[in-house]
Amino acid sequence: MKIAFPATGTDLSCLLDGRFGRAPRFLVVDSETNSYQTIENDGNADASQGAGIQSAQAVIAAGATAVVSVHFGPKAFQVFEKAGIKTLQADIAPISDLMDKFRQGVLPRMQGPDKAGHAG
Amino acid sequence: MKIAVASGKGGTGKSTFSVALALANRDRARLVDCDVEEPNAHLFLRGGESTSTPVWASVPEVDASLCDACGKCTSFCQYNALALAGSAGLMVFPELCHDCGGCILVCPNKALSERKVLRGTIESRVIDGTLELVTGRLEVGSPSAPTVIRAAIENPPALRRRVTIFDAPPGTACSFASCVHQADHCVLVTDPTPFGLHDLDLAIEAIQGMSKPFSVVINRSNGDDDLASRHCRRRGIPVLMRIPERREIAECYSNGGSLLDADPSMGERLRALLDDLHFHVSGGPIL
Numbered sequence: 001m002k003i004a005f006p007a008t009g010t011d012l013s014c015l016l017d018g019r020f021g022r023a024p025r026f027l028v029v030d031s032e033t034n035s036y037q038t039i040e041n042d043g044n045a046d047a048s049q050g051a052g053i054q055s056a057q058a059v060i061a062a063g064a065t066a067v068v069s070v071h072f073g074p075k076a077f078q079v080f081e082k083a084g085i086k087t088l089q090a091d092i093a094p095i096s097d098l099m100d101k102f103r104q105g106v107l108p109r110m111q112g113p114d115k116a117g118h119a120g
Numbered sequence: 121m122k123i124a125v126a127s128g129k130g131g132t133g134k135s136t137f138s139v140a141l142a143l144a145n146r147d148r149a150r151l152v153d154c155d156v157e158e159p160n161a162h163l164f165l166r167g168g169e170s171t172s173t174p175v176w177a178s179v180p181e182v183d184a185s186l187c188d189a190c191g192k193c194t195s196f197c198q199y200n201a202l203a204l205a206g207s208a209g210l211m212v213f214p215e216l217c218h219d220c221g222g223c224i225l226v227c228p229n230k231a232l233s234e235r236k237v238l239r240g241t242i243e244s245r246v247i248d249g250t251l252e253l254v255t256g257r258l259e260v261g262s263p264s265a266p267t268v269i270r271a272a273i274e275n276p277p278a279l280r281r282r283v284t285i286f287d288a289p290p291g292t293a294c295s296f297a298s299c300v301h302q303a304d305h306c307v308l309v310t311d312p313t314p315f316g317l318h319d320l321d322l323a324i325e326a327i328q329g330m331s332k333p334f335s336v337v338i339n340r341s342n343g344d345d346d347l348a349s350r351h352c353r354r355r356g357i358p359v360l361m362r363i364p365e366r367r368e369i370a371e372c373y374s375n376g377g378s379l380l381d382a383d384p385s386m387g388e389r390l391r392a393l394l395d396d397l398h399f400h401v402s403g404g405p406i407l
Contacts, residue, residue: 044200047200048199049199049200049216049263050199050200050201050203050213050216051200053200053203053211053213053216054194054200054203056203056205057194057203057204057205060204060205060206061204061206075213078211079203079205079211080205082205082208082211083205083206083207083208084206084208085206
């Protein structure tokens with residue numbers, strides 16, 4: 001299965017980005033092969049509103065079935081919930097370490113959005 | 121003639137000035153409170169029977185049986201109000217929609233239709249039979265202040281007056297622009313503080329981008345050598361009036377009184393000021 005991470009860099013050694021919708025890019029990692037795809041997020045990172053929604057859409061379109069982030073805003077969370085994508089919470093750490101945790105099944109499920117919206 | 125009273129920084133005295141300007145010129149001016157997120161002119165202009173008009177906007181509604189998730193609407197929408205949630209289909213976020221109608225036009229399957237939502241209300245009152253006040257009020261949670269501002273400005277006048285004064289919203293973003301854009305002249309109210317001048321300069325930059333003539337009123341002024349006066353002199357900006365920093369004015373304001381209650385001599389000056397502005401804008405007197 002594919003897992004999406006907001007990423008500060010372009011390979012698995014980089015850190016998880018502390019933001020979701022306004023992260024510079026996403027890494028979508030295949031848990032079986034450990035290969036990954038990079039999705040640049042420039043357009044959404046600078047959006048005046050709805051960055052989380054569009055980032056969620058992009059991650060879903062890339063085929064991710066789970067997403068790991070420090071925070072989830074209300075609208076992005078809604079999109080993931082509707083699409084049936086697993087939302088997992090993690091602290092900032094190298095993405096390769098977080099993949100290990102994911103495989104061990106120790107990343108907690110988000111019960112709801114933990115950030116207020118930023119629109120307006 | 122339409123005059124926008126704006127500022128950049130909030131709390132400089134836009135409403136204080138525009139209410140006093142309207143009161144002193146009530147036989148020839150009406151007032152539109154365009155600060156739709158927090159209108160306050162009505163606190164100083166009480167009485168009169170209120171007529172209320174709703175402001176509607178259209179947001180898209182999706183018929184899931186017709187949508188094939190092609191993504192044309194989501195990539196068209198500049199406000200990110202639509203999203204595809206994978207195989208679960210299209211989601212609409214009406215609170216982000218700016219009512220442009222583009223998504224409905226680009227949908228090849230006619231899966232989107234219009235749904236009306238309340239964006240705000242326009243209240244109109246005539247105080248003492250002579251002064252018309254129009255107040256725009258944005259619905260809580262609604263994103264589109266400009267829609268309500270335009271509706272307030274376009275609300276049919278209850279009284280025939282040659283001049284309309286817009287009490288503009290603070291800031292220099294969309295709300296400010298949608299109000300100032302419709303005026304012939306913009307009066308910027310500032311206070312003589314570094315913050316006030318900083319935002320005055322931002323407002324001037326925005327106004328120059330719209331090629332609008334403007335002038336400045338300095339509130340809480342300590343005379344013609346205060347920070348704001350020197351700033352305007354240096355930049356060659358015309359100063360229309362200085363409202364002095366005086367305790368009586370502040371006390372009167374805090375009791376819901378106008379500048380004219382605090383200093384009746386302001387009336388004459390505000391009439392002369394409107395005459396000057398009209399001459400400047402139209403090249404002749406207010407007839």
